[in-house]
Amino acid sequence: MLLNYFNKVMTMKNNLDELINKSGLKKGFLASKLDVTPQQFSKWLKGEHYPPANKLFKLAYILNCKVDELYTYEEE
Numbered sequence: 001m002l003l004n005y006f007n008k009v010m011t012m013k014n015n016l017d018e019l020i021n022k023s024g025l026k027k028g029f030l031a032s033k034l035d036v037t038p039q040q041f042s043k044w045l046k047g048e049h050y051p052p053a054n055k056l057f058k059l060a061y062i063l064n065c066k067v068d069e070l071y072t073y074e075e076e
Contacts, residue, residue, distance in 0.1 A: 013047035
């Protein structure tokens, strides 16, 4: 989890799952396009790790969304 300046927690897993399902793309395909292992991509989906910034931009481009759409902001 990451904290932003407004003491809200940023999470990625719910939005990422939803965006992937909406796109119809396979998770293995996305992992290969992002040059990461399926295991690494799986950790992003589970919220265990977050992708580096350069992967976020590429992921947003592939999923046809904005980078901030990948995250959910929740009160701490």
